[in-house]
Structures are given as structure tokens and as C-alpha cells.
Amino acid sequence: MKATDSLYRRLILWLLLPLLGLGALMLMQAYRSAHDAADRAFDRLLEAASLAIAEQVKWQDKQLWLDLPPAALEMLATDAEERVFYALYDNHGRFITGNADLPAVPGGADTLRFADTHWHGMTLRVGVRPARLDSWSQRERFEVRVAHTREGRDQLTWSLFTGSAGRIALMALLAIAVVLLAIRIALAPLTRLRRAIRHRDPRTLAPLDLPLPRELAELRETLNELLARMRRVRANQERFIGDASHQLRTPLAGLSARAELALRQPDPASWRSALETIQASSARTARLAVQLLSLTRLNNPEATPVTSMLDLVAVARNATRDAFAACHRAGIALELDAPDDAIPLTGIDWQLEEALNNLIDNARRYGARHITVRVQAAPPRLQVEDDGPGIPTERRRLMLRPFHRGAETGEGSGLGLAIVDSIARGHGARLTLDEGRHGPGLCVSMTFQGDRA
Incomplete structure (x- = not known):
């Protein structure tokens, strides 16, 4: 139109x-x-x-x-x-x-x-x-x-015709005037709705409270539902911003305090210890910032990355290769269990690799000694299983929330599973958290629809 x-x-x-x-x-x-x-x-x-x-x-x-x-x-x-x-x-x-x-x-x-x-x-x-x-x-x-x-x-x-035409013209003018007046009266509620929306404070998301006819009342309720969703989104964003600022403020304050303490020490050995601590803390802060950016990008409704045909086996190999060095330095065995044949799927390869990297990193930081990356074909599925302490059943849903950590002693930021959940939802996959196959541990599965290939 x-x-x-x-x-x-x-x-x-x-x-x-x-x-x-x-x-x-x-x-x-x-x-x-x-x-x-x-x-x-x-x-x-x-x-x-x-x-x-x-x-x-x-x-x-x-x-x-x-x-x-x-x-x-x-x-x-x-x-x-x-x-x-x-x-x-x-x-x-x-x-x-x-x-x-x-x-x-x-x-x-x-x-x-x-x-x-x-x-x-x-x-x-x-x-x-x-x-x-x-x-x-x-x-x-x-x-x-x-x-x-x-x-x-x-x-x-x-x-005779001119006399009749004059009367018809008079009736036509009267009918046109009545129609125009009726249209204006009928559209008056729509005008009130438009003015109510235009004059609203752009910062408010309060529902519209305006008496309207039934047809426009349905539009008003639809707008109120949209405003309610926007209120929830804004509340989530405000909560996320608050949590993110808190998570970033703590390590940055620690860095500042450690540097200030090191400057007061005359011994170069103390400086080296402080620098090592600062380096480790800055690495964790940098990783936290990267995860925050990833989560923000994944939850942005305007971001629509282009999907393409990919191979789940190749995605798992790349993620395992990227994480192998860090696991090897930590004394953790990282294993890939995948078929030789390709498993085609329509998706975004870098997002799936990031999901696997986050799952492997979470398992490494929370006490796992053996991690298995598994790929299955029927239905298409990615799994990361570890032998760590696992997560109690009643807390597994909470772990999908940003900044919620399963153990206070771990080095994680509480964003890894939230990022994985966003990636799974973006691919139409079902994310499940179960116990490991061989006793304690955690097995995280992303199961894709079979017709996405």
C-alpha cells in the first residue's frame, strides 16, 4: 500500500x-x-x-x-x-x-x-x-x-428530465454529505486512538486505556499485548545490564586494588605475583566481555545472520580442535565421538561452534577431567558430556539464566549455558540437560529438527 x-x-x-x-x-x-x-x-x-x-x-x-x-x-x-x-x-x-x-x-x-x-x-x-x-x-x-x-x-x-435531474442531484448531494459525515463520525475513534498514541510519552510502556468500538478495541488489546511484551523485554534488558555491570565492576575493582597494592611493594617478586594475578583476572574479564557481547548479539531481534548448509561433524571437529590446547594444559582429556559421514544441516556454523566452545569451557572450569563431544545423525544432535560434579535436577532450568552459576567455586561467569540456549532457540533445536552416561557428570544435548537439512 x-x-x-x-x-x-x-x-x-x-x-x-x-x-x-x-x-x-x-x-x-x-x-x-x-x-x-x-x-x-x-x-x-x-x-x-x-x-x-x-x-x-x-x-x-x-x-x-x-x-x-x-x-x-x-x-x-x-x-x-x-x-x-x-x-x-x-x-x-x-x-x-x-x-x-x-x-x-x-x-x-x-x-x-x-x-x-x-x-x-x-x-x-x-x-x-x-x-x-x-x-x-x-x-x-x-x-x-x-x-x-x-x-x-x-x-x-x-x-421533464431537467426537473427530475435537479431533484436527483439534490438528493445525491444530500447523500454525499451524509456519507462524508458518517465516515468522519465512524473514523473518529480511530483518530482518538492515533492521537492517544502520538501524544504518549515515548518512554512509557503503560497499557492504553481508551474507550473504543469493538473492532478498534481488538486493535487496542493487540497494542497492549505488544506493550506488555516490550515491558518484559525492557525489564530483562535492565536486569541484564545490571548484572553485567556488576559482573564487570567486580573484576575491574579487583584489578585496580591489586595494582595499587603492588605499587606499594618494593620487592620485584611481589610485582611479578601481582602481575600474574592481574593477567589471570584480566583474561577472565576479557572472556566475560566477549560472552556479554555474544549474548547481546544473539538476543538482538534485528540481527538476522544468513544461514547456510553445514556439516555437524565438521563443526564438532573445529570446536574440539580450538579447545584442545586449553584442556591439555589443564590435564583434561578431550574426546570427539563422531561418525565418518557428514551430517548436513541448515544453520550458522560459527554460532554452533561457539555453543560447543562454551559447553567445553564450562565443563573444564567446573571440575571435569574427561570431556566427550558427541555427534549423532538420527536425529541430528550435538552433545557435550563430562564427568564433573554435574547440576542438580531442580537447578538445571535456572542454569539457563544469565549470570546464574552452578558453583561459587568455579571460574565461570554464568553466561555459557545462556549463550548455548540462545543459539539452540535460534536454530529451532531442543536443549536438554541430563546426567552423564557413566555416573556423575552433565550431558548437554542440542537436538535439531530432522527436516532442517
Whole structure:
């Protein structure tokens, strides 16, 4: 839809166009009615003139004879100055007398009939009256034909039509005014809703409380549901920002305090110990910052990375290779259990690798001595299993929240499983936390839909 389009304009078009069409039909009907009325009025004059002429037909000298009265044709004369014609015919259709040899009109032989006809370049209205002499000695049949041009009829038709058209135009204007007023009144609640939204403080997410008709009330409730979701999102963001600032403030304060303490020591050996502590703390802080950025990017609704066809086995190999050195230095056995054949899947490879890296890093930081990265084909699944202390069943859901750690003694930040959960939801996968296969430990599984390949 174009930006310049409006509901008000569309309603006007959809309501006024049928009204205009109906008005056109009414005008056509008015013209047809005016035409028929003019024909009926002038046909009565033709009927009267033909009757006056027929009454003057006599039988004289063994033939029909007509003494035309002036009034017979004067009654057909109007201000339009039509041309008037008459003719008398015998029983055999022979012309007897008249000022024009008029054409015959089809129809019953004993009935008065009228018809329009073209004659010598003129359009005539012809009236034919069959009659016979009413004498005791002669009952000869004859036919009187009277005709005139249509100027008077057309003038009367136009006069009647203009009167009807004026009334129709007045009713049309009244109908248009009523329609415009009705549309404006009907759209007034929508205008109130628009103004209420426009004049709201952009910082408030309070629900709209505005009396509206049923159709707009549904829109208001939909907007209130959207505002409620935005309130929850903002609350989550504020909580996340608060937790993130707290998590970053603590190690940064520790770094500052350790550096200040080291500066007070004259012994270079103390400086080395402080630097080692500062280096370890800064590494943890840097990792925390990276995880915060990852979680923010994953939870950003505007970020829509492009998916592609990938191989889950290749993703698991890359993640295992990246984490092998850190696990080896910590004395942890890292193992990959994957089939030789590729397992195709539509997804984002760097996100899945980051999910595996976070799971491996969590297991390493929370006391695991043996970590297994497992890939399965039916259905497509990624697993990371360790032999660490595991997570109690009642706390597994809580572990998916940001900054919630399973043990206070670990070095983690509480963001690893939250990042994995966001990546799993972005891939339409089901994330489950179970016990290890061989006793204590944790087995985290991401199970993908089978038709994503």
C-alpha cells in the first residue's frame, strides 16, 4: 500500500463510487421516464387529431371525401413549431387525400397504433386510426394517418428530465454529505486512538486505556499485548545490564586494588605475583566481555545472520580442535565421538561452534577431567558430556539464566549455558540437560529438527 493512501480516502471511494453509479442509473431511468411521458402526452394529441379528422370523412360521388377542419391540425401545433402531416387512405391502402403520403405502421388492422419512423430524412411520430363510414347506405372502411416531427416531444422530454435531474442531484448531494459525515463520525475513534498514541510519552510502556468500538478495541488489546511484551523485554534488558555491570565492576575493582597494592611493594617478586594475578583476572574479564557481547548479539531481534548448509561433524571437529590446547594444559582429556559421514544441516556454523566452545569451557572450569563431544545423525544432535560434579535436577532450568552459576567455586561467569540456549532457540533445536552416561557428570544435548537439512 502506498504511504499516501488513507483509510478515509478508501472509504470515500468505495462508498461514493456505488452512489455515483446508482445516480447515473437514476438519471438514465429519469430520461427514459420523461421520454415515455412526452410520448404518451403527444400520442393523446395524435389520437384526438385523428379522431377529429375521421369524423369529417364522408362518402360523396362514390368515393371518400374529407372536409378537413382547421382545429384538427391546430391541436398538434406547439411552440416547438413541429411539421404536421395527415393523409386519408381507403380500404385497399390507396392514398385519397392529405398533405403527405405517410408510411404505414405495422400492427393490428382494427386498433389505434403509434410508431416512430424515418421519412424523407425526418423522424416522425405516426398515429394510425382505422375507421369506417357510419352511414346506413355505406359502411366503407378507411384509415386516417396523422404524423408530426419530434421537436415538441424532445422539448417536453428535456423539460421533464431537467426537473427530475435537479431533484436527483439534490438528493445525491444530500447523500454525499451524509456519507462524508458518517465516515468522519465512524473514523473518529480511530483518530482518538492515533492521537492517544502520538501524544504518549515515548518512554512509557503503560497499557492504553481508551474507550473504543469493538473492532478498534481488538486493535487496542493487540497494542497492549505488544506493550506488555516490550515491558518484559525492557525489564530483562535492565536486569541484564545490571548484572553485567556488576559482573564487570567486580573484576575491574579487583584489578585496580591489586595494582595499587603492588605499587606499594618494593620487592620485584611481589610485582611479578601481582602481575600474574592481574593477567589471570584480566583474561577472565576479557572472556566475560566477549560472552556479554555474544549474548547481546544473539538476543538482538534485528540481527538476522544468513544461514547456510553445514556439516555437524565438521563443526564438532573445529570446536574440539580450538579447545584442545586449553584442556591439555589443564590435564583434561578431550574426546570427539563422531561418525565418518557428514551430517548436513541448515544453520550458522560459527554460532554452533561457539555453543560447543562454551559447553567445553564450562565443563573444564567446573571440575571435569574427561570431556566427550558427541555427534549423532538420527536425529541430528550435538552433545557435550563430562564427568564433573554435574547440576542438580531442580537447578538445571535456572542454569539457563544469565549470570546464574552452578558453583561459587568455579571460574565461570554464568553466561555459557545462556549463550548455548540462545543459539539452540535460534536454530529451532531442543536443549536438554541430563546426567552423564557413566555416573556423575552433565550431558548437554542440542537436538535439531530432522527436516532442517
